Amino acid sequence: MSLKGSAAIIGIGELKPTKDAPPDATALGLMSDAAAEAIADAGLESRDIDGFLCGMAFADAGLLYPASVAEVMGISPRMLNQVDIGGASPAGMVWRAAAAINAGMCNAVLCVVGDLNKFGDQKPPVISVQREFEAPYGNIGANCGYAMIAQRHMYEYGTTPQQMAKVAVDQRRNAVKNPLATFNDREITIDDVLGSRMIVDPLHLYEIVSPCSGGSAVVVASPEVARRAKHPPVWLLGAGEYSNHATITYAPSLTDSPVRFAADAAFKMAGVAREDMDLVCPYDCYTITVIVTLEDAGFCKKGQGGAFVWEHDLSYAGDFPCNTHGGQLSFGQPGLGGGMSHVTEAVRQLMGRGGARQVKDAHLAYVNGNGGIMSEQASLILERRS
Amino acid sequence: MSEYAKPLPKPTPTSQPFWDAARRHQLSLQRCAACGKFIYYPRERCPHCFSDKLGWESVSGRGKVYSYTVVRRASSRAFAEPYVLAIVELDEGPRMTTNIVAAPERVKVGMPVAVHFDDVTPERTLVKFKPA
Numbered sequence: 001m002s003l004k005g006s007a008a009i010i011g012i013g014e015l016k017p018t019k020d021a022p023p024d025a026t027a028l029g030l031m032s033d034a035a036a037e038a039i040a041d042a043g044l045e046s047r048d049i050d051g052f053l054c055g056m057a058f059a060d061a062g063l064l065y066p067a068s069v070a071e072v073m074g075i076s077p078r079m080l081n082q083v084d085i086g087g088a089s090p091a092g093m094v095w096r097a098a099a100a101i102n103a104g105m106c107n108a109v110l111c112v113v114g115d116l117n118k119f120g121d122q123k124p125p126v127i128s129v130q131r132e133f134e135a136p137y138g139n140i141g142a143n144c145g146y147a148m149i150a151q152r153h154m155y156e157y158g159t160t161p162q163q164m165a166k167v168a169v170d171q172r173r174n175a176v177k178n179p180l181a182t183f184n185d186r187e188i189t190i191d192d193v194l195g196s197r198m199i200v201d202p203l204h205l206y207e208i209v210s211p212c213s214g215g216s217a218v219v220v221a222s223p224e225v226a227r228r229a230k231h232p233p234v235w236l237l238g239a240g241e242y243s244n245h246a247t248i249t250y251a252p253s254l255t256d257s258p259v260r261f262a263a264d265a266a267f268k269m270a271g272v273a274r275e276d277m278d279l280v281c282p283y284d285c286y287t288i289t290v291i292v293t294l295e296d297a298g299f300c301k302k303g304q305g306g307a308f309v310w311e312h313d314l315s316y317a318g319d320f321p322c323n324t325h326g327g328q329l330s331f332g333q334p335g336l337g338g339g340m341s342h343v344t345e346a347v348r349q350l351m352g353r354g355g356a357r358q359v360k361d362a363h364l365a366y367v368n369g370n371g372g373i374m375s376e377q378a379s380l381i382l383e384r385r386s
Numbered sequence: 387m388s389e390y391a392k393p394l395p396k397p398t399p400t401s402q403p404f405w406d407a408a409r410r411h412q413l414s415l416q417r418c419a420a421c422g423k424f425i426y427y428p429r430e431r432c433p434h435c436f437s438d439k440l441g442w443e444s445v446s447g448r449g450k451v452y453s454y455t456v457v458r459r460a461s462s463r464a465f466a467e468p469y470v471l472a473i474v475e476l477d478e479g480p481r482m483t484t485n486i487v488a489a490p491e492r493v494k495v496g497m498p499v500a501v502h503f504d505d506v507t508p509e510r511t512l513v514k515f516k517p518a
Contacts, residue, residue, distance in 0.1 A: 122461040122462050123462075128398065129427060131393065131395075131396070132395045132396060132397070132398070132401060132427070133395070133427045133482075133483060135393040136392060136394060136395050136512055137471060137483050137484055137485050137512065137514075138392070138457060138460060138462070138465045138469055138471050138485070139471055139483050140393075140460075140461045140462045140465075141461030141462075143455075143457075143461060144455050144461075144471045147455035148453040148454060148455050148471070148472075148473055149453070151453045151454060151455060151495060152452065152453040152495060155453070155495040155496070197458075197459070199458060199459045200455045200456070200457050200458065200459070201455050201456040201458070201490075202455075203455075247483070248473075249473045249481050249482065249483045250427075250481065254453055254473070
């Protein structure tokens with residue numbers, strides 16, 4: 001049994017992120033707005049939604065969340081759950097939705113995330129082992145973990161600050177063509193990135209995602225529902241998921257990530273090759289994340305990610321279109337909506353709705369969602385059939 | 387003397403021997419009697435073979451910097467910048483999240499380090515490292 005071709009994404013909704021929490025906004029409101037947009041985009045009504053997957057909102061976290069969010073939206077699902085694998089949650093939702101559809105449990109699954117930017121001074125983690133063995137030393141938040149990955153990658157493979165910076169530079173070229181991106185007013189240079197403030201050695205400010213408020217959603221539908229969709233359905237061709245740690249200190253390696261297993265499973269299910277991809281949308285909370293993900297997903301040899309991004313043009317018009325929405329580094333990170341932005345962009349491109357940044361003849365896309373500190377990985381292969 | 391404002395570990399029944407040893411300025415790790423591997427952080431069962439036959443052993447306190455970062459802007463205001471957050475790989479195998487007590491520019495990946503016990507409060511000692 002496989003999920004290959006078992007369901008399609010038929011609608012997307014995505015709000016333009018805002019840097020601050022708007023005073024009149026709520027996380028539930030942002031989720032509702034994104035959901036309404038996605039359901040309308042799918043050509044459906046809210047009563048057509050019979051499956052419901054939501055993500056945790058930092059601003060409104062609690063137990064029994066899915067029923068509360070569904071109740072706010074007036075949705076009565078036959079399958080509901082919260083997917084809690086950090087930034088990998090949106091990609092993880094897509095294959096879980098397809099699995100529920102494939103099992104005959106439902107026909108149209110709303111996958112929705114949204115959050116208010118309530119960051120600032122971060123509180124120590126609530127999970128006991130992290131509170132006990134990480135927080136006392138100042139390992140709070142995600143910055144330190146990714147900085148240590150970057151430092152080790154530089155040590156093992158000679159990856160350079162310039163190579164890492166190029167990820168942010170190329171993706172910004174994409175963002176300039178994306179009206180929804182938070183940072184889209186001008187292109188940036190490698191000197192701009194390396195001249196921005198050092199936050200956690202070796203990562204500079206422009207290499208670190210910016211927390212925002214926002215919301216986004218997709219509708220995953222059965223083949224029967226997809227036939228009536230407004231836009232060309234984007235089929236799930238392959239999916240894979242893997243995790244082997246929570247805190248990076250206790251991972252088998254800092255530089256070999258679980259992306260390898262998620263991506264291998266996804267490509268195996270899809271039966272397509274890396275070279276067949278017309279675009280890639282790897283999670284990019286930091287520049288180093290893209291380099292490690294491209295290596296472990298098999299787009300280049302291990303350790304060659306720095307050279308790979310240096311040699312290829314990652315822009316929508318380039319030879320290796322990557323995060324054509326600008327990536328989260330330019331789009332912004334509205335909580336789990338950061339992870340969803342890779343899904344929505346791949347769908348937009350495959351539907352032919354990429355606007356000024358449309359990748360020519362885009363039929364196949366690789367998407368990766370990443371949670372925690374390279375902890376949870378969910379890979380998708382998406383296809384628009386010709 | 388100013389009050390200690392950073393988060394403090396709150397030992398559990400599982401981890402109490404680790405923190406008690408640190409208080410005596412000893413680095414003590416769990417070791418699995420079934421597979422022989424050392425374990426950090428303390429667990430209820432061995433994460434390598436899932437045995438529950440775990441004991442405590444004092445270890446050398448020597449290791450190498452596996453990776454590190456200099457935190458120049460902390461995510462929590464409780465921490466004064468800059469500070470060196472590191473992963474130390476102990477000679478016995480396990481890796482630990484810790485701080486390197488040294489000038490940031492001295493710290494390098496692969497650098498040998500030795501344990502340094504920091505009595506941060508009258509009750510609590512953190513396990514940090516210094517260049518060896």
